[in-house]
Structure formats: structure tokens, C-alpha cells
Amino acid sequence: MTAPTGAGGTRTALRRNFRRGVWRVLRRKPSRLLGVLILAGFAFMGTVGPLLYPERLPRDDDALYAPPSWEHPFGTDFEGTDVLALVVTGSRYVLLTALVTAVITVVLGTAIGLFAGFRRGRWDTVLMRITDMKLTIPGLPLLLVLSTVWKFESALEMGLVLGLLGWGGVARAVRAQTLSLRERGFIEAARGLGLSTGHIVGRELLPSMAPFIAMNMLIAVTGAVYAQVGLFFLGVLPFEASNWGVMLNLSVFGGGALTSTAALPYMMAPLLAVLLLTLGIVLVVDAMDEIFNPRLREE
Amino acid sequence: MALIGARARPGKTALARRLAGHLARGLVMVLVVTSLSFVIIRNIPGDPIAARYEKLVEQGMSPDQAERATAVLYGFMPQGTVWEQYTDYMAGLLTLDLGQSLSTPGAEVTDMLASAATWTVVPVLAGTLLSFLLGVTMGVYAAIRRSGRLGDLLSISGSLLHGVPQYVLALLLGAVFTTLWPVLPSSGTADIMIEPGLTAEYLGSLAQHAVLPVLTYALASYGGWILAMKSSVVTVLGDDFILAAELRGLSRGTVFRYVARNAILPLFTILALSLGLLFGGAIFIERIFTYPGLGLLLFDSIANRDYPLMGGAFLLITVATVVANIVADLLYSVIDPRVRSGEESA
Amino acid sequence: SGGGAGARPAGGGGGVYTTIDGLRPGIDANAPINPYNPKGNAFRGYNSMWLGWTKNHLTDPNQFYPGIAASWEIAPDQSSITLRLQPGNKWSDGRPVTAEDVKVSIALAYTQGGTAYALDPAAAGTASDVEVVDEKTIKITQSAENPSVTFVRGVMETIIVPAHVWGSLLPADFWDRLKTARGDGADAEAARAEITGLAEKVIAFAPPKDVSAGPFVLERVNPGEALLVKNKHFYNAANVAPDQVKLLNYTGNEQIWNYLIAGRLDNAPFTAVPADVMKRITRTPGNEVVKGYSPVGNALAFNQSRKPYDNVHVRRALAYLIDREQVTKVASPEGGTASVTTSGLHQKAAEAWLGAAFGALEPYRPDPARAEEELKAAGMKKDGGTWTMPDGTPWKMTVHVPAPFSDWVAGAKSVTSQLNDAGIDAEVVTTADYPLYLEELAAGKYDAGFWLVALGPAPYNIYQRLYGAPNGWQLFGGKLKHVAPGKEGNWMGGAETVEVDGAKVNPGELAVKLNSAPEAEQKEIIATLAKAANQDLPVIQMWDYVNTQFVNTSRFTGFPGAESDALRLTSGVWLQLGMIKKK
Amino acid sequence: MITGQGITKTFRQRGAVLGGREVRALRGVDFAVGKGGAVSFIGESGCGKTTLGRIVAGLESHDSGEIAIDGVPMSSLRPRARRPYFRRIQLIHQDPYSALNPTRTIHQALAAPLALRARQTGRPGSWIDERAGELLGLVGLDPGYVLPRYPHQLSGGMRQRVVIARALTVDPEMLVADEAVSMIDVSLRLGILALLRDLRERLGVSVLFITHDVATARYLGDDGELYVIYRGRVVERGPVEAVVSGPVHPYTQSLLSAIPVLHGLEEPGAQRVVPTEPLDEGGPDAGCLFARRCPFATGRCTAEVPVLGAAGGFPQEHACFHPERRSVVAAPAGRA
């Protein structure tokens, strides 16, 4: 029997095909390539970016709210610190928290959705009632209230709370997917063959939903950035000079950026960062849509 | 329809049954969520009176005066044990009495909510409808041109607007229209110099001040509509009955109406749901444009530890969401004959 | 002593005067015309009157402009005050303003509680007897039990409402019940409960129309504004320039900025303004910025229960390291001036009280070398450019501020940045909102945090911030005791006694004395306390607030100038005193 | 040996609290499938065929009646204990595409149940690949080609063979084939039927075959039995050839009449009966369920319930008061 080696060989070939397919999908629309580049840029910024600057960013005591210049492309902040440096050094925290949030949201949502959809019956009813309830409780106000009780000191904690609040949507979607996959013969067949639930969920259901989950994950990242930067912007989370939301808050409520131009660059920099990140994610999700579509994978 | 004899459809009773079930479940949901929020609200640390004292003092009031001004508040604080407060609160709910505000003592919470609601509901409704109409139209266009440049651009911009947080849009619009090119007011509901009344001047000012909030809201939700409509239209276009209609030689207009009506159906549900969310969703916009709606009221009530007001706002939001859910479901069953007959109820 | 208003006939009049009531954001058209109601549509100085208007005096809190009272006599020991009402003053419905109105108003004030009219017999500076001498004269006597210099001020700041509108709210036997309430025992309890029980009724009371003894009467209120018209029965009506006053509603500072930039406000009271916005405001023709004394300061307060802030050398070192000029420039360039010393007083008041002695206070100019000495004296170690605790463990200082106060946040950031430069690991931590901040600060959860000080004008109040309840001194029934740090609200955790000029003093005792001491003794006490504060540094004073008012001279003139003692009074008071003239 | 006795199943529409609709899918079905036997169920859409198949495969519960496997009544066992029994009955799905996980290669699809099997029987890991190849060979596929592929890279016929091979991993005693060939291209359909017949002959696997295409039932083998089911009741049963060549129940006759005639090759049966009334699930439950559509019904048919039995001396059992052989099946043109 030569099957295993043959299998292995073909599998690498398949992987190569898949990579080629990805490349083709990306190339077909240059915008998608742009999306990948943007995300890569942010990844670079989050990992290497902060290393480019000293741990304590220099200040220029005499150039508060300096206008943009070669030296300070986005001007300086209230204290005379380069705004670009703040955005770059702040990206790590923002992205890390967003990632943690997204992971927790998706893991929790997937687990609950899978469980409810797979078990069905009473468990499903109970879990979905809870989900409904969760979706009924207003999220942002609840966060505002929570932030008075809970200090979001670490990125992990922050992600945990945002994740705990955010899994509802994912759970619903995953449940729906699970229910529809469940109707597919292969899950039933696996049960008929006596395969363990662990196997069915881990090996049969999850891989089928992987693209869906991956996409949800990316979308959850945007959601997490949204929520997190937003909370900082509202000023309910502990101060972090380089946090994008804090920058927005101080520029608008401290610097009067919506009235006068001095603090405008200070506001625009984080704003553009969020915008660009969203754009990158949107473009990549668009590409993923196509990459993971099995029909398009075939050719 | 005169040409084709109308036949009484079974469904009235089914609809009523559905409604009753929904109402019961909604009531339970409201009770649970209200109790939960009561527990949470009462456990927020921070003394509203001490904070008000310090604020007044910071504004330059002398300590004596500030003390006098805050002493008044003790009478408005909820009395008794937490359990008593809870039962009081729930009993109040039955009579729609939400109590009096702490931060503006003497004001009925219901009145405050009502007056703030105007400033939220009108602009958000306007924004939603605007974006709905625009998004749906563009969504159809994006679906028809989905393989072209323009369709691509439409859907990418839709996704982008959908993904970008509201406050980013609000700040960007603010930066452009109030700072760089100051043609629009950045805060408030109307020019405070203009006497309110049914005058053209005042209404014009109202409209002018509403432009940014409405525009932000419209832009932020527009993306969602365009995406939803596009995918809905694409699905319907792929449905066999559309091809069948074309092959029967139905006029373009009729085919378009078939597509549009079938595609827009699921969107009405989302519309109803999103209208339910509007009671709590505008915190960012209202904070940025200092627009005195429900979001800002809620934000301030939390900052001032105005327990009754907070409770009232939470209740309003919850009820709105629950009601919107019910309406969405009923709406769906009224406009979709498939659901009406109970075929897809399982 | 007493004073009269300048009664020169006004040159021309009329017009609409547009301003903002800084005390009342969010004018509510449905609120009652009720000065006791925080939301009420009674606007101080316009249609709501006090007996007198407190002058913005640096040292003497007992100086007033005339209000309902035309003149007043204060007994030398401040045990009583006799008020003579404005002779020709009438309510806007034409009835005269009488001593009976004042008496009823005082009764109403008792239901609300407050300094001069406390039901608690042990409270300091309370009125014990109210006597109508004649129709225009009334005498109020201070309770002898616990006399206080704040009594006079408390009386003068009494809101006066017409008895023929409000009298019905009071029970006929009110004054008897009050006597009982100021006694002891169960009877007194019941009476007290009865009187406080009236409070809500009073707050909720809604007179059908405005009856004002002030220069203006409320014409109407709508969501955007309150419109007031001149009260022709007002005693000084001839000198009140405008015919109408518009008080604009506002929901945020940005709105005020924009109206100022547009030059549409005749006056706007103090609002925080970013530097760039300030520039744009001043560019508008007619706009002027008037700055004056504001008895409030901002300080970095320490929790001395926490190491190493218990060590005065560490606090001094920090004072040497923080360049307060820079902090002020970053945090509040328009609204504050950097504090020179930590006297516990606003610098202007400090100069007035201390005179030459002020110059002798250590100014803690930025001096890294001195700071290093102090830190070494405290046993702190420097390890590779970073300071550590004496035992070598890391020293991380957290500076707390409430997140919604962006100027404080900026200031705190500047402080930590400067400390970072000096090798001290410091970090700003914000708290979600102010109520939470205050609670946690009081619970001793912070190393150090921003805190308002110098809350004048009364010296007693000023030093209560540093050597009062937050620092462990509590007044119980006239008896002072000092509680241990971390207990019963003592979050500052300072020592009970400090050494000043070689003598041990108890600053808490001294601070309490300020309440009753005559002026000369007050001066001495303040000198001691200022010295104690400046060397012991329970807080480091960061900046002193400036009262920044905006006026526009293109329609009206005669606004108070810089440092005027009328600056902290409302436009309404300026108008009723006849200061403002039509251009 | 698997037997069923009096199996009933009623579906209730969930959700509606009051007056939910009920569908009586099975109304007391008896059957027996011996080792290596072939039993086919035919009937119109909605007659309860799939329901029966799923109940037999242990994927659905039934309301009353008893399923016995090798004489062990399943109702006497706790659900967990039933599993090993039902594992010996494998369901082959109608749609071979959805029956295979599109994200897993054929190798993975086969290895998972085989690994379980290896663990249960203490075989070495190398046995898994060996056995996978063996099984694919058994269903006529080239393991080298098929194993590394994903389902979408195989044709419908190949996929269905893989599904069968996968069912064989657990050494089943019975395959339940629910419309197993209806989604497969005509040119490949016979291959699968032949494979099933072959498995019966060589491995002794019995087959429960569900179809509405009577002709396919013949291809499972000469010794097959045919059950004709109508609205949850068996109306005729007997050896395939006997029923096909001489149906006695009018319903069976209708079904057989409905089979298109290959004009040119065949001539239609002389007595074709095609009912015009559609099937009504909610119709009255009294008497013979087919009576309303039956051209030969009499008063008795609507009043009395006919019982399945051998009355009339036919080789098959039937449930009709007026059994009569009719010539409905098309005959080859040459002989007509």
C-alpha cells in the first residue's frame, strides 16, 4: 500500500495549490493586496514599532500642540510629545488587547454556539435564552457602569471583559452554522460510526467552520478596537498616554480639536490609524470570503 | 383583489398566539434585566453627594454654599435597605413611576427621559431612515454591478463604513465641518441665540445642528444596509423564481419589484431591531456633539451616580430592545406569508 | 460697617443683555421658579435675591455688596447682625419688601439646612434668634454655644423670597417647633424630622408666576433660554441698563466657546478653555478676558500611610523635582497660575495674609540637586539612574486623577514625565469618574492624587482641606479629636503635630480656631499653618485657579476690571448695582 | 438478524403550544432482515421510508414497537448500551456530497473510525492504513488515487463508494441505504447497486434499501424482499420478483404503473392504474388509507382496516380486501 506517502505528497501539492489560489485571489483585486499590506504594516508597527522609540518618549516643553512639520509629521501633543511616536508606541497595546478580546470573544462564542447547536434540546434553549438576555442588556452602558467597578488594568483583563460581553453575536452565528452543519450527513455519519463527541466537534465541525470563525475573528478584532478605543475615548478607562482612545479624548475634550485647529493633528493621527486598520481588515475579509469558498478553491 | 376571490386565511389566531407568547417572554426578560441592572447600579461605588460638592466647589462656590446646595440631595437618596429599595423600585415600575432624579433634584425621571428621547429619537430615526433608503438603493446597485469596479467600490466602502466605529466618523466629520471648514455647529440642538418656536429661523437652526449627528448616524449605519441589501439581492437574484419570471417575459419593472420586495423583507426585521437599539446606541455621537439625547443623559447619569435616572435609562433601553424584537418578529410574520402560515416557525 | 451702591443716573438704557448662568447648565422649561430647587428657574442676582452679595475679598470673607439689605451692622464679636432693608424696594407685584419676608425666608432656609441655619444645636455659627425690629429692620442673633465667623456670611447669603407667596408652606407654629428642634431629647428629634420633612415640599414648590425683588422678572423659559425683563419696582431700576436679559441654556463648554468666538455673549462666566481656543476668542472684536482671584487651588496630595510618602524628605524632594510652571502650562495655561509655595492658600490670599512672611516661605524651585539630597536623606537609593526604596525594592509612584478632568490628566501626566526624567518611576492612573475617584481617594487607595485646596474665602474652610477631616481631625459636638491614619476618612495620614520654628504645633487645633478667632489672631494662626504646610507638605500645591471671565464691550460697558471684587458675582449683580452701562 | 415489530412514530410540530400539527409517519410497521438479506422499501414521497430507515439505524427514536437486534430487544437496554448494537447498522445517505466532510480527505474520513476500531480490538496503528486501502479496494476504488483527495475532487459515484467504504470500517451487519443511488448520475447508478449486491454476497452484509424507484430494488439480488409502504403502513410485501411481476395491492399497482415505459423497447402493461388524487397526509385514518385514491375501493375499504396477510393464495402478503393481480408493468417490446 503506498497510500500514506501518496497521500502526503498530494497533500503538499494541495497546500501548494491552496497557496497559489490565495495568491490568485489576492492578485485579482489589488485592493486585497493592499489590505494584506496594511495588516502586515500594523503587525509590524505593533511588534517592532515601539522598539524604534526610547522607552520614555522625549518631550519638547516649548512646543505644545506644535503644528505638523518634518520633525513631527502629526505635530505634538499637550505635553510636546511627538504624536506619531505616540500612535506607533500605542499600537501594541491597542492591537494586543484587540487580539485578546477577539480570541476570547471567538473562543467563548464558538464554544457556546457549538455546544448549544450540537446538544440542542434543553441546553440549547437555556443557552440561547442567556444569549438573548445578554444581547438585550445594553452593552456600552453596561461597560460604562462596569468600568466604575472594575479597573481594566491589564490588556488581558480588558480583553476578558470585552470578550465576556461580546460573545453573544458569535455564539448565535456559530449555533446557526452548527445546526445547519448538523443536518449534513457527515456529522450524522460520524455519530453512527460511534466516533467520540470530541472527535466530531474538534475534527469534523470545527474545521468546517474554520473559515467562518477566522472571519469572525477578524471582525471581532475591529469590534474590539472599536470598543476599547471608544471606552478610552469616553475616558472611563485608566490613562495610557499613547493609547489611541486617550489621545482622542484629550485632543477633543482637552485640546478642543472640534473647535480649533491646534489639536487637530493630535486627533487625526489615531483617527487615521483606526480607519486604516479597519480598511485593512475589511479588505482582507473580502479576500478571505473568496479564498475559503470551496467552490473557488476547486479550480 | 376583485379578480381573484379573496379567501380567508388561517393565521389571525396564530398571530395572536405568537404575540401572547412573545409578550410573556418579553416581560420576563424585562424583569430579569431590570433586576440585574438594579443590582449592578446599586453596587457602583461612589457617593453622588460628595462628588457634587467637590464639583460645585471647583466651579468656585464657597464651601458653605456648596454644602447648602448638596444638603438638599439627602432627601432624594433612595432610603431603606437594598431589598426595600428594590421592592420600592419594582413597585414604582408597575405604576410607571421611575422616581426623581438626583442630579437635577425634583425632576421626574420619566420627564427627563421623555425630553431626552426627543433629541435621540428624531435624529436617529432620520439618520436610520436616510441610511436605510440610501443603503438599500446602493445595495441593489452593488448587487447588480457586483462584478464591476463600481460595485466593488460600493461594497468595500460599505464594509469600511460598517466596520469603522461611530465615533471615528463623528470626529472626522467634526474635524472637517466644524474645525477645518466651520460651516456647521459642533454642539447643541439649536443656536441658543434664536428663540425657540415654530419659526423658520429656529427650525432651520435645529436642522443645521442636527446635520452632523444625523449624518454620522446615517453614515455609520449606511454600510450595514448596503451590505445586507447587497447580499440579500444577490441571494434573491440567484433564486429560481426570478429567472422564471424573466423567462415568462415579465416586464423589467415587475421583475425588479419581485427582486426588491423579496430582498428587502429580511431587512425590515433588521430595521425594527436597529430602531430598538437607537435608545441606547448614540452615546458617542451625543457625547461628541454634546447633543442632549438619551445617550448623553445615560452617560451623565452614570457619572453623577444618579441612580433613579440610570435605572430608568436602562429600563427604557431594555424595553425598547424587547419591543423591537417582538415587532420585528411580528412584522416578519405579517409581511412574509411563509411565516404567517406557521410553516417556518420551528 | 456698611456700603451703598453708586446711585448715579444711568446714561441711556435698553437693549438685550445676553449671558450664561454658569451655575445652571441645562435650563429646564418645566422647572419651578424656585431658588431652593437646584434646577429652579430662579437666577441668582437677576430674579433671585440674597440679603447681600459677598465680595471677592482676599482676606475678609465678611464684605458684601448690598442686596435686599441696604446696610447692616455686625456686633463686634459677631454675635448678632442687624439688617436694614432697601427702603424703596418692592416685589415685582408691587408689594413692599419687608422684614417679615426675610423672616419667612429664614424659616424656609432652616428646612433646607446649611451653615447659618442648622437644626443641629452643636453646629457652628447658627442663628438662634430672629427678631423683626420694624418693617424694614431685622436682627439675627448667633447661638452662643458654638460661635463662628462664618455666621455673618451665612446670614448674608440667605435667599429672600416673598412671604405672601411662600409663607403658606410653613406651619403656623414653625418658630416654636424650631425652638424645640434646637433642644435635646425625643421631642427635639421629632421636631427636627418635621422641619427637614418640609424640605422636599419647599424644593418642589412652584409659584404660579415669578415674584421678584431683583432687577429682573422671569418672563418665560423655553428649552433654549430664560428671558427676563426689567422689574420696574426694583429699588435701583433706574440704573439697570438693559430692558431684557437672556440667559442661554448650554450643554457643553464647546458651545460657549463657539458663541464667544462669534462674539455673541455680553458676558460668560468662567469656563475651561484650551489655549488655542482662547486665542480665537480674543481675536473677536469687543471680546475681553477679565481675570481675577478665585479662591481655589489644585494640589498633589499624598497618602502618608503609604511608604515612602510618609517621609517628609521624599515629599520635599518631589516638590523640588516638579516644575509647577511647566505643569500649569501643560494643564491649565489659561485657567491657572503656577503655585509658588504650598501655603494651603491661594497665592494672592497668602500674600495678603502673610505679607512679608510670604517671601520667607521656601518656594521649592526646581532643583535636582536638592531633591537628590532630600531623597538620600530619606534613605532612598539610586540604582542605575532609577530611585528605589531604602531596602532596594522598586519605587513606583502612581499619580491618580479622575479621567473626565482633562486638565488634571494633562497636569498629572506632566508631573510624572518630569519625575521620570529625574529617575523616579511614576505613572498616571485615572479613575473612571469623579464620584469613584473621591471614594477611592478617601478610602486611601491611592499613593497620591490631585485634590482641590485653598477653598476660600474663609480661612477656616481653607485649612479644613489640609488639616481637617481628611487628615484625621474630627469635630464632634465642638470637641476636636484626631483619628489614626486609614480610619474614619483620614486618608492623608499626616502626623498629629508638626514642628514649626522649633515648637510643636497641632495644625488641626489651629485650623479649628480659625472659625472663631478674631482677625488679628487669625493672621498669626495662618502664618503658622502656612509655614507648617510649606515645610511638611501634606500636599504639593500645583496651581492656583484664576477666575477668567469673558466680556464683550461692543454693546455694554462698565464691566468689572481685572481683580475686581465683583468678579465672582453674576452679571445680574453687576447689573443691579448699576455697574453696566449701555454703549 | 434485525427485526422490527409494530414500529410507530408520530412527529409533532414543535413550537406551537396549542394545537400543534401531528404527522403520523409510521403506524405500526413490522419487518425482518436476515443475515445477508436484502429488504427494499418503496413508496411515495412522505410515506415514512426515511423515518423508518433512521429508526433502524438508531438515529431516531420511535414511539412504540420494538426493534430487536440478534434477538436482543433494544427497549430493554439503556441508551448507552444500545450504541454497540446500532453501530452494526450503518446508514448510507442519499447525498454522497453532504455525507462526506468537505474539509477532510478521504484518508482522514476513513482513518477516524478505523482508529477507533483498532483501539477497540487492540490492533496496531499500521493496520489502519492497510485496512483503509483494503476497504477502498473492496468498493472498487484505487486507494492511491482516492485516499489523499478531498470529496469535491471525486465524482458522485466515487463519493458514494467512499461512503460505503466508510460504513464498512465498523464491520456492519446491515447497511441502510436511503435513496442511495438517486443522486448519482444514471450511467453510474448501476455500479453502486451492483456493489451493494456484491457486498451482500461476499461479506454477508444485509441491506435495507429505501427507494421510490422500484426498478432499482431488483438489482440487489434475486432473493430480495420488497415492502410497499403507504402512509406509514406496509400494504404489500413479498419476494421482489413476485411483487413486481404480480402486484396485488392497487397501491403497488399504481406505483408500478407510474414507471415510465421505454417506448420502442417496451410496451406498457395493459391494466396501468395511475391515481389522480394527490397524497394527503392529513386525510382520514379510518379503513384502508389508500381507499380514497383507489379506483377499486368499496364501502368496506373505508370502514375496515385491512391487515397484512397472505389471503388469496398469492406468493406475497398484502393488505387489501380485493386483491387481484393486474398487468401493469411494461413488457419488453419483442415479447408483446
Next chain:
Amino acid sequence: MPETPPATPDGRAPGVRISGLSVVYRTPAGELPAVSGVDLELPPGTITGVVGESGSGKSTLALSLLNAVQPPGRISAGSVEIDGLGDVVALRGEELRRARGRHVGYVFQAAQNSLNPLKTVGKQLLDLGRSHGVRDLRALVREARELLGRMGLDGARVLDSCQHELSGGMRQRVGIMFALVLNAHLVVLDEPTTALDMITQATILRIVREVHAERGLTTLVITHDLGVVAEVADRLAVMYGGRVVEQGPTRDVLADPRHPYTRGLLRAVPRLTGDIGEARALPGRPPTLGTIPADGCVFRERCPLRMDACETGRPPAVAYGARSVSCHAAAENRAGPEDGGPGTAAGDRDGEDGAEARGGEEVAAGAREEQA
């Protein structure tokens, strides 16, 4: 009656001549032909059946008759001449739309879903009437009711029902009603009975025949089921890989299939009578759009009679009386039906792998696939 459009100048069933028709679909791999070079004639008044396996291009062909091939497909060559209409391929816009429904009735492949789910049948009927400018809508409704009654339905009730209230068989009949109600005389039925059960299928087929005869139609029935064609059609065309490989009168083709594919297919159809041992599946797998050979005979991969000529030359359609066959081998053996049969040929070619003879066909296919 609604005013009757003249189906043809003389009011009779129209004839249709498809010639050289090619339809291509744009795919990532370029434009691939789903129908290539099809010549087919539908004589007036006949029922023509087209059979072929899934993906052989039947629906595409049917849609071409209305010039309604959906993007990304397009008709790349050829013409479809319909009496009274001319070349449909050249029709555009309104002209084309009016032809649909009025001249050519189309019964959809998935008639189950060919109705607007939100509207009652009656309302959709009125839409149809208005779209085609029918003035007397009452008469149209009456006509529809009659047609439905003719097909064994309660017309009034059906017109007042929504799609979901009708069963599959009823929907299919409603579909036929829509195709006929405007008096079209050319009717195309694409898989009219797929997904229906046997009895319903028989009913529908009977209706098709009866209506065809009564109204004097020209009918095209598309199906993958040989039995269906054999049951209703006068003429039969067999499609494979986008080409018509054999066509002729149904009886003749079935009795004496000439093309090896027709022969194999016939052999592979399970039957109620006869020796089951003789039946045999075709080896290999049907081609998909991407695997249809561009050149030569499309069937050669699975053909027992494959020869060198099959690799390159496209087999020409050779006429045998009323029939035509496109096969090199058949052209060589003009003399008569070949004996041996495809079954034996296939049997010879399997089996090196030790697989079962009957199971081995796909092995061979697989092996070839791998070389490709």
C-alpha cells in the same frame, strides 16, 4: 379568451431549427463551452426529448431557446430559428421579452421554486398579463382557471394560494399553466419531474402529453431520465459533454442505439423486467465543464470503441434516415449494430489492481485522471 397571439403566421405550432449553437461560460480558467456546435431541429407539433447526464448542457441548451443564458454564460455562435420569431439569438430588449412567455413558454427546472414566494399565484398571473399588455385580465384569469382545472386542480383555490401552500406536483402544474396561459405554442420543459415521486411524475407526464396534443404545441422536454423521454417524446436527442451525440425518433433510437454512449446509457438504466445481470454501469465519470476535451470526441475517455480518430477529429453528425449519430466508430460500422457491446470492452480494461470487475471502472478513470 385573451386575444390570441399568432403563434405562427398560419396559427400552427412553430418549428425550431437550432444550428451550430455554442454557449460558453466564463470561468477562472477561461471561457469554456457548455454547449458546442449543436444542430437540432424541432419539427412543428412534436415532442422532442433531450436526455443527458448532469452537466451535459441540457439546461443551457434550453435557455438558449429563449436567448436567456445567464451570465457568465453567453451564446458564442450559432442560431435558433423559431417560426414566426426568426433568429432568437439576434433578438434584444423588449422584443425578446415579449417573445418570452407569449411565443415560448418555459417550465422551469426547479418548478418547485419558480414562483414568487410572497405573492399568490393569481397576483403573479395578473403581473404576467400586465407585462404582456393583455387587456382583458378577466379572460386571462378564466383561461388560467380552465387550464388548471384541465390539469386536475381546483383553479380558484390555486390562484388564491401562495407557493408554500402548494405541493410539488401542484407547483409544477402551475408552472405549466404559466407557460401556456398566454397561448405560447412552443413550450420548453426543463426537468419537469425531477424531485417528484413516481406517481406525481406519471401524472405530470400524462398532462404534458395531453396538453401538447390538445393545444397543438411544439414541445421540448429536457431530462436526465431516459424513461421520461421514452414515455413522452416523439423524438429524442442524447447529449453528452455539450454535444448532441445521437438523435432521431424515440422508438428507433431506443430500439437500436447507434452511439456507444446511448447504448451504454440504455444498458445502465435499471429496469423492471429482464436479466439484471446484463445491465451494466458505464465506466469512468461524466465530464465537467473543465474536463470536457476541447478536441476530438467528447466520449472517448469512456468509450469501448475508442480509436485514433477519436483523439483529434470531432466526429461529424452522420445521418441515418431520420436519425443522426456523431461517432467515428458508428460511422465505420454503418452496416449495423455492433455486437460485443460496450460492457465486455469495459470489462477487459479493468482490474490490474485486483479490484472487482464491476467496481474497477473508476480505477481506470482515476489513473487517467492522475496523468492529466
